[in-house]
Amino acid sequence: MSGPQGAVPVDQAPVELAPADGGGDRLRGFAYWLAILMGSLGILLTIDQTFNLHLTGGPIIDTSFYYMMLGLFLSLGFLAYPAHRGARRGIPWYDWVLFAACVGATAYLAWHGGRIVAEGWDLAAPPEAVAVAGILCALALEALRRAGGLVLFGLCAVFAAYPMFADVMPGFLWGPGSDLAQTLSAHAMGVESIIGVPLRTVASLLVGFLIFGSALVVTGGGAFFMTLAEALLGRTRGGPAKVSVLASGFFGSLSGSVISNVVTTGQLTIPTMKRVGYPPHYAGAVEACASTGGALMPPVMGAVAFVMAEFLNIPYGEVIIAATVPALLYYGALLLQADHYAARNGLKGQAGEEIPPLLPVLKQGWHFLFSLALLTYLLLVMKREALAPYIATAVLLGTTLVFGRKRFGLAGVRDLLIDSTRNIVNIVAILAGVGFIVGSLSYTGVGGAFSRELLQFAGGNIYLLLVLGALTSFILGMGMTATACYIFLAVTLAPALIEGGLNPVASHLFILYWGLISFITPPVALAAIAAASIAKADPWRTGIWSMRLGLINLVVPFLFVLNPTLILVGEPLHILHDVATAVFAVWLLAAAQEGWLAGIGRIGVASRVLLGVAAFGMLTPGLTTDLIGAGLLAVVWMGNRMLARPAAPAG
Numbered sequence: 001m002s003g004p005q006g007a008v009p010v011d012q013a014p015v016e017l018a019p020a021d022g023g024g025d026r027l028r029g030f031a032y033w034l035a036i037l038m039g040s041l042g043i044l045l046t047i048d049q050t051f052n053l054h055l056t057g058g059p060i061i062d063t064s065f066y067y068m069m070l071g072l073f074l075s076l077g078f079l080a081y082p083a084h085r086g087a088r089r090g091i092p093w094y095d096w097v098l099f100a101a102c103v104g105a106t107a108y109l110a111w112h113g114g115r116i117v118a119e120g121w122d123l124a125a126p127p128e129a130v131a132v133a134g135i136l137c138a139l140a141l142e143a144l145r146r147a148g149g150l151v152l153f154g155l156c157a158v159f160a161a162y163p164m165f166a167d168v169m170p171g172f173l174w175g176p177g178s179d180l181a182q183t184l185s186a187h188a189m190g191v192e193s194i195i196g197v198p199l200r201t202v203a204s205l206l207v208g209f210l211i212f213g214s215a216l217v218v219t220g221g222g223a224f225f226m227t228l229a230e231a232l233l234g235r236t237r238g239g240p241a242k243v244s245v246l247a248s249g250f251f252g253s254l255s256g257s258v259i260s261n262v263v264t265t266g267q268l269t270i271p272t273m274k275r276v277g278y279p280p281h282y283a284g285a286v287e288a289c290a291s292t293g294g295a296l297m298p299p300v301m302g303a304v305a306f307v308m309a310e311f312l313n314i315p316y317g318e319v320i321i322a323a324t325v326p327a328l329l330y331y332g333a334l335l336l337q338a339d340h341y342a343a344r345n346g347l348k349g350q351a352g353e354e355i356p357p358l359l360p361v362l363k364q365g366w367h368f369l370f371s372l373a374l375l376t377y378l379l380l381v382m383k384r385e386a387l388a389p390y391i392a393t394a395v396l397l398g399t400t401l402v403f404g405r406k407r408f409g410l411a412g413v414r415d416l417l418i419d420s421t422r423n424i425v426n427i428v429a430i431l432a433g434v435g436f437i438v439g440s441l442s443y444t445g446v447g448g449a450f451s452r453e454l455l456q457f458a459g460g461n462i463y464l465l466l467v468l469g470a471l472t473s474f475i476l477g478m479g480m481t482a483t484a485c486y487i488f489l490a491v492t493l494a495p496a497l498i499e500g501g502l503n504p505v506a507s508h509l510f511i512l513y514w515g516l517i518s519f520i521t522p523p524v525a526l527a528a529i530a531a532a533s534i535a536k537a538d539p540w541r542t543g544i545w546s547m548r549l550g551l552i553n554l555v556v557p558f559l560f561v562l563n564p565t566l567i568l569v570g571e572p573l574h575i576l577h578d579v580a581t582a583v584f585a586v587w588l589l590a591a592a593q594e595g596w597l598a599g600i601g602r603i604g605v606a607s608r609v610l611l612g613v614a615a616f617g618m619l620t621p622g623l624t625t626d627l628i629g630a631g632l633l634a635v636v637w638m639g640n641r642m643l644a645r646p647a648a649p650a651g
Contacts, residue, residue: 026091027418031079036414039421042072046207050386064113066195069203070136070432071106073421074143075099077429080422081146098139105135109189122190123182130181133188137436140194144433147426152480153433155488160187160436166444172453175444186443193439197310198431198487205306205316207424208389212375213254213300214419215393216368218412219400224365225250226268230350231358238342239349240276241283244269245290245334252294253301255423258482258519261291262530270535277347281538284531285520285545289334292519292527292550295482296512297327299376303427303483308508309385311490316385322505322567325579326513326556329566329586333552336590344596367399427483434484441491451496458500465500466510466558469493473514478524485515497561503569506561513557520546520553548593552586555619563621581626585618588633600640607636 027035048055049065060068078098082088087095109132115121121129141160145153163186167177178186187193216222229246233239247269252261266287273283295302298320305323309316341347349355362369371392378388400408441447454472458465472493477485489511497507519527525543532542560566565578591597592611595604603611610632617629 026082026087026089027080027422031091032418035076035079035421035425036417038072038076039424040417042069042424043207043211043417043420045069045072046203047390050204050208050390061113061117062200063117063191063195064110066199066203067106067110067113069199069428070194071103071110073425073428074106074140074432075102076421076425077143077147078102078139080425081143081429083146098142101135102139102143105132105139108132109136116189122186125181125185125189129189130185133184136188136194137184140432140436143429147429148433148481148484151478152430152484155480156433156436159440162440162446163443166446172449173446174449175446178443187436187439190439190443192435192442194432194435196435196438196442198307198435198438198483199428201306201310202303202424202427202431205309205386206303206427208386208393209254209300209306210423210427211416211420212389212393212396214416214423215396216254216371218415218419219368219396219404219408221365221368221371221396222251224361224368226265227356227361228358228365231356231361234350234355235352236339236349238276238278238338238347240269240272241278241286241338241342242335244273244283244287245331245338248287248290249294249297249331252291253297253299255294255302257302257426258292258295258516258527259530261294262287262527263534265291266531266534270531272350274535276350277345278341279537280535281532281541281545282341284535284537284542285528285549286334286338287534288520288525288527288531288542288546289550289553290331291531292516293327293330293334293553295516296323296330298323299372299379303431304486304512307483307487308490308512311494312504312508314505315383317380317383318505320379322569323509325566325568325582326509326560329556329582330550330553332583333586333590334549336587337549337594340590340594340596344594344602364405367396367403370399371396430481430484431487434487437484437488438491447491448495450492451499454493454496455499460500462500462502462562465496466561469497469511470514470557473511474518474521477515477518480515482512482516482519486512489515502561503564503567505569506564506567509567510557510561513553517550517553520550522547551593552589555616559619559621565621578621581618581629585615585629588612588615588618588629597636597640600637600644603636603640607640610636 044055045065045068047053049060052059076099078095079091083095109116112129125133137160141153141157144156161183163175163178163183164180165177166173166175169175226243226247229243233242233246236242244265248261248265251265252258255261270283270287273286274280278286295304301320301323305319306316309319312319374395375388375392378384378391382388397408454465454468458468473489476488490508493511494507497510498504518524520543522540522543525539525546528543528546529539532539535542559582563578564570565575566582568575588611591603592608592615595602595608597603597607597611614629614632614636617625617632
């Protein structure tokens with residue numbers, strides 16, 4: 001991270017396009033411009049549908065619109081993502097064939113969108129439509145394999161075929177059977193599968209937010225927020241770790257992709273942490289935890305929050321409000337632990353000459369903050385979920401042209417279009433495939449049966465139900481993207497929690513939190529492994545420390561699902577009390593984990609154990625547990641002060 005002397009202004013930093021995909025080098029020449037053209041058409045089509053502009057001469061029925069989005073973006077997945085590692089450069093002939101097949105299949109279905117709905121083709125379709133449906137299903141799975149990996153592909157492939165053998169499955173896994181033609185028709189032309197909730201959410205809401213995120217990147221907003229975090233916290237003890245927490249939280253909120261967040265921000269933050277004295281494994285753990293929490297951090301929360309709002313049938317703003325306090329507790333714990341570790345080990349911040357002054361940074365980048373504030377206002381106050389990102393993007397581009405130091409000409413427009421297109425292609429390729437899970441569970445009724453089975457097994461014990469739900473979420477989250485994991489659990493597990501009497505929003509946030517824990521917890525710990533490779537640290541040790549730093553993430557979901565005041569549901573005084581005690585408990589937990597207590601300094605094992613018990617007492621609802629926690633803190637404080645006091649001289 002460069003200092004102010006001779007540094008490039010924050011909004012003139014080089015544009016870093018979304019990493020991708022592994023196939024970024026393939027989009028060159030004709031493929032590059034084709035991607036820009038098709039991406040532009042897809043964005044224009046989405047804007048037309050959102051604002052009811054009728055640029056095509058009249059309204060487009062939703063079914064046809066979704067197929068058109070698949071044709072424009074899913075097809076590009078075969079050009080952007082290689083079929084295997086050896087095909088990363090250049091696009092072989094068979095990928096062009098798959099591209100053309102995807103465009104042709106979706107064009108056919110879009111043309112017949114009205115007949116699909118009116119004549120019920122998802123139940124009984126003409127033979128040629130069944131053939132096209134089979135082609136689309138195969139292409140959706142292949143695109144998912146390329147974009148989402150083998151684990152997610154294998155899971156979705158099993159669920160795609162599940163209706164054909166559901167009638168021979170035992171117990172709650174049983175469902176009505178379907179033949180091949182019926183299964184293909186239901187997946188490709190039904191409203192629960194490929195063009196189900198996940199894709200509908202992308203088309204109706206998420207595209208606008210992906211464009212806003214890309215606009216921030218190409219206008220220099222990413223560099224600004226990184227520099228702002230550095231100016232705010234870089235000088236403090238352990239400053240680079242705190243910069244990592246803030247920057248990764250911001251980027252993660254926009255992208256929702258844990259691994260790409262680690263790879264993007266970690267390249268800057270991890271070396272700086274190591275330079276001021278953080279061990280490689282600790283630096284990697286901080287970055288892994290901070291990046292994982294991005295999917296939990298408002299105002300964007302990646303794609304998950306939008307899908308959650310769709311499942312719950314509530315405004316997107318309500319999800320943001322509910323997620324705010326738990327996310328702040330998580331990131332507050334990370335900041336405190338980084339600070340206490342630095343204090344205990346005598347680590348300093350960055351040198352003053354490396355830190356840019358705060359006021360010049362704000363002067364150069366205030367328009368980025370204004371655009372983000374405007375977005376939040378439109379979401380929470382005006383309730384304009386669909387329109388908000390487009391308005392915020394227009395304001396961001398306009399203020400950049402007038403006040404920004406970075407020139408935003410035709411090259412900037414090109415960068416914006418290709419970056420937005422890559423991001424949309426990625427999410428469409430994954431969520432179209434994930435739709436197979438939702439569709440199969442819906443068509444067979446297994447999703448509801450699983451929830452009923454879980455409720456019966458728990459026997460009405462809500463605590464056992466939550467433990468079972470947490471373990472299920474953790475296991476299923478291994479190797480899956482955050483959004484894919486959430487969608488699966490929202491269909492299978494969330495109904496059981498809600499039927500058990502828990503708050504619906506809290507239940508959905510609970511499964512999201514526990515689904516993400518696998519990213520920082522061995523044996524999988526994908527975020528920790530990615531961070532360890534950058535830090536040149538042992539992956540297993542990095543994973544252990546990631547789990548330790550993210551301990552609050554294991555506790556908070558149980559708290560807000562049992563006590564919804566932490567998601568701001570309840571009486572104002574109760575909310576204020578519970579949030580305040582939770583903040584206090586997070587401070588105690590950080591002190592216990594790192595062995596450092598403000599005003600005391602280093603503390604021993606016994607004190608750390610007592611502070612840990614005090615923290616859990618404060619986190620548990622109830623006046624008695626709060627008093628026990630406060631009493632234990634007093635014991636630790638006074639005990640350590642007395643031990644530190646020099647003995648009185650004899651005589």
